[in-house]
Structure formats: structure tokens, C-alpha cells
Amino acid sequence: MDSPPIRPANWQGSDDGRSYASDFADGFASPSTAWDQANAVFIAGCDLPERWQQASRIRLLETGFGLGVNFLATWAALRSSGSAARLQYMSIEKHPATRADLQAALELSIASVSLPLARQLRPLADTLIAQWPPKIAGFHALELDEQVTLTLVFGDVPEILPSIAGRFDAFFVDGFAPNRNPQMWSPAVLGQLASMAAPDARLSSRCVAGAVRRALADAGFDVSKRPGFGGKRDCLSARWPAIDEVAQALPTTAIVIGAGVAGASAARQLARRGMAVTVLERDRPAAGGSGNPVGIVRPEPGSAANPVTEISAAGSSWLMRWIGRHPGAVRHDWCGVLRIARDERKREKIALQAAGTRADWLKACSLDEAAQLCGAMPTDSGFHLPQAGWVEPPGLVAALLDHPLITIRSGAMVVGLAEETNGWRVELADAAALHAPLVVLATAFDTGLASQRVATGRARGQLSRLPARDDRPLHMVVCRDGYIAPAVDGMHTVGATLQHDDEEAAARRSDDEQNFERLQRLLSGFCVDASEILSGRVGWRATTQDRVPLVGRLENGLYATLAHGARGVTCAPLCAEFLAAMICDEPLPLGREWIARLNPLRQAR
């Protein structure tokens, strides 16, 4: 998550209103022509207006996001077309703009277009700016509305392309002039794009340089010139062969087993793709691990090579954006988190990451600074994670399930799964059976329904509660080997114990005492009397040895999102998007390496 470091765009304005990128000694299209160019060269060059009348979705890859003009113009054109097609737009950018620069540049640019177009573009630009991700290398999937997902990939095109898993119906190749920026136009890069082309894919570009046309033709594209735009005689259009591939129709119905955060998230992402989803829950939604009153949402700092660091960063950003797009739906507070290192080794690791990361993501703070931020005295200096906080997991489950295509059946205990010609037969304890072409297992640690061995463990955890008092405010979450959250409804949550092979469902006083000890390692003098600590909820985490959940395909039509461990509230929503994209043959919202990392059968013996 912190390597290679991402350097923001180095833009300079000029008198004619154009932005120049000094890194490439080249300029963006002028504000007055950029929008028309987006339509004439890129959108028309890929025949998008015709294609989204015929297709249920368009998967598009752009090299060079820049100011997002092409993206916003595509989104606006899709909206005006009245088409219900979904747009999965992925765009790679080496030097993303800061939010402030993007806002200023788009304001200027939109001010130069006709009033009706400006009225259409402004709310789209505002939505993009509101969700603009932190400057962290890698993938940032943004659900912008019910039809459009933008996945921004921050990094260098030649390095990033191999990690993109997906096939695309259209390509916008837009990386400044080849003589100023040759690495973006190399035969290797253009060949890589060809390797990701879906049948009958289109490609468009302003560039008609002979070397570029030859490289595309060598890679297998049928290349042609079209009339250019804005003083350029020609622009480029290319077409990938329309081979006779039997198109796999997407399932129209699905069954999800389990209504915790993982099942509710999976149901939501499938429903978003137009499937009618039945969620079967043996108890009631959020009755399992997802029933805690408070769940901490935060990136786990660490080295870039640590998968938990990467997925927790991507997962918390995804969830924060999802909640931002559904205001009022989920109780939460992005109050920030103070992370205290448990030992010197960990402190050094986090400090190293903090040194290479922006302070609005991770910042080392002294004891005094930490005390100021928290409103209480921590036991040690630490690291401030401003983009973090807490949510109420049962409220999150309810919000995720609140979709017209989702039906919930509580009290529906699934006892068997049998493969049929066109999908799966799902057998319930009351001898009823349901059928669906697609089944998702989201039962945490109850993996017996799968015929393969899916390796999960089970770890008990008890929360404790501490009544709030006016004389001891706490403004943010503080965590180390446990955590305390700011008061919600007059109670702080303190957590959590961790016990393997422990099935005791009733809360225990000895666990509260352990949580009291944890609290002493977090805050000095905040609570000195163990009798103030009250018992909280008991739950079980579904665990794996590598602390990475099990998400992906088990068999034809049978998928899993299981074992979300101690971070399911944070990570299961993004994992559901990953799973739904995998099921629907869409570009994945995480790098290709995550297919193997999350593979639910990776630990099967």
C-alpha cells in the first residue's frame, strides 16, 4: 500500500486555460475542446453509443486518467442515452491529481462548456471528487452510482497492466504524445492491451503515429484512421476480431447462504448486477459475528508486501465510500484511529510506512499529539489513521440487504447442496428445496455444505462495555492488541478477547478482566476500577492461518466468501465486489495476485 510511492501530478496552468504536465512536457486538451474531443475521438471511436444500446455492460480500460474528462464525458453520454447498461470503467494513472487540483481543473474546464452540458457534468464531477481516493499505489474501485463503477489504478502503465485481471470491450489510449512519453506506447504495452481484448473490442486514440498503428496491427487489431478533431487531421480506431465465442449468459437468480456482513455484501453486489437474490439465514440477519454493536474499520499499517495491510486499506476505503454514497443508512463515525505499536519492531515497521505516506492516511504522532487527538492520555506515542473509525455492523447488514432485488428468508437453515444440470439444489432443514444457477456460501466457519475441504478455524471473542463519563471524553478509537471506541449511546466498547477451541456462549467475568487489562495498555488512568467494566457480546471469528479470507470459486456455480476473521466488517464488502466481478467476468477490483491469495481452496488438503 505504500510502495512504489505515488507522486501527485505536477500541473501548471497557462494563459489559454490548458493544464501542462511538466513530467511529460506536454499539455492536456484545452478546456473548450476537451469535452468535444472525448466524444468525437474516444466515445465515438469505440462505437460506445451503439454498443451500450445492445450490451448489458461495457468494460472499458483507459491508459491515463488525467483530469477524468474522458471518464466524465462517457458517464454523461451513457446517462443521456437512457441505456441501462452498466459501465465498468478502469483507468490507470501514474500521477493522480490531488483532490484540490482535480476540483479546480474540472471547475475551469466545465465552465467553458455550454450551460446544459455543464449542468449535466457538474453533479458527476462532484460525485467523483467526493469519492476521490487517497494517493496509494494500486486499485481503488469507486461505485459512483447504481450503473457506473470506476476503478482507478494508481501506478505506471507498463508495471500495472500485468496485474489487471479482466477482459475489456473498449480501450481509450490517452497518454500524451508517444515522442514525449514513449513507454506508454511501446509494442509491449499495446500487446498487453490486445491480450485483454474481449471479442469485438474497440480501441480509440488521438495518436495515429505509424509505429503505434503497426504495433497495434501486429498485436492483432484491425487498425483504421478516422477524421481527427481540434486541428488534428486523423485519429485512430481499432477493432479486435469478433470471434464466435459462445457468450456465457449471466445468471438471473442467485442464492446466498448466510446473512452476516459477508452474505449481505455478496447479495448486494449481485443484485446491483441485476440478479434476483434470495438470502437464506438460519437465524436472523447479523445474528453471527456481524452482530456486534461496534466494528472498527481501519487499515492495518505494515509493509507493502503484507497482504493484510493491502486488503485492509482497500477494504476500509471501499466501505467508507459505500457508506458515503448511502447517507443516513448506516450508523458510523469516521473519527480516526490511534494505533499504538505493541513492540519496537512493529513501531519501526509502521514508522517506515508513515515516512513514505501522506499524513492524511498515516502519521506518526508524539504522546502529546496523540493525547490532543484522543482527548485522553494514551500509554504511548503512536500513529494516527485519519481515514478510519467505526460502524454499527447490524446496521450495515440491514443497509446492504435493503435492495429491491434481495429477498431475505430468516429461520432458513440450509442442510444440503446438490449439483443439478442447471445449477444447485439447496435443501432446507424443513425439507423444502430451492434451486438457483448460482449459490454463494457466506456461512463464516460453517463450511460443511461444500463438498471440498475448506479450511477454517473458529476463535471466540468477548467484548466488554464501559459507561461513558463527562470527565473522560474519548474522541477517537485507540487500538493496540485490543481497542476502545468512543462512547456510543453512553457506552464505550472495549475489545476483544481471543480464545481458540472455546465454545462458551455466555459472557465471562474473567474475559472482562482481560479486556480491563487491555484497556490499561491503551489509555493511562482512563478507567482504574475493573468493576466499572461490564460484559458485552460474545461472538466467533472464522479464521485462516494466513489471516486472509476465503473468497472465490469452489465449483461450477458455487462460490464462497468465508473466514473473514477479525476484519470482516472492514474487508467483506470489498471482497463481495471482487467475488461478483469474478462471477460476472468483469475486471477485478484488486490485482490479479488476489485470485490466488483469496482462493477458498488454497488451504484444502
Ligand SMILES: Cc1cc2nc3c(=O)[nH]c(=O)nc-3n(C[C@H](O)[C@H](O)[C@H](O)COP(=O)(O)OP(=O)(O)OC[C@H]3O[C@@H](n4cnc5c(N)ncnc54)[C@H](O)[C@@H]3O)c2cc1C
Ligand atoms: C469479538 C469480535 C470483534 C470483532 N471486531 C471487529 C472489528 O472491530 N472490525 C472488523 O472489521 N471485524 C471485526 N470482527 C470480525 C467480524 O465481525 C467478522 O469477520 C464478520 O462479522 C464476519 O461476517 P460473516 O458474514 O462472514 O459471518 P457471520 O456474521 O457470522 O455470518 C454468517 C451467517 O451465516 C449463517 N449460517 C451459517 N450456517 C448456515 C446455514 N447452514 N444455513 C443458513 N444460515 C447459516 C449464520 O447464522 C450467520 O448469520 C470481530 C469479530 C468478533 C467475534
Ligand SMILES: C[S@@+](CC[C@H](N)C(=O)[O-])C[C@H]1O[C@@H](n2cnc3c(N)ncnc32)[C@H](O)[C@@H]1O
Ligand atoms: C493526455 S492525459 C490523459 C487525459 C485524460 N484521459 C482525460 O480525459 O482527462 C495523459 C495522462 O497519462 C498519464 N500518464 C502518462 N504516462 C503514464 C504512465 N506511464 N502510466 C500511467 N499514467 C501515465 C499522465 O499523468 C496524464 O495524466
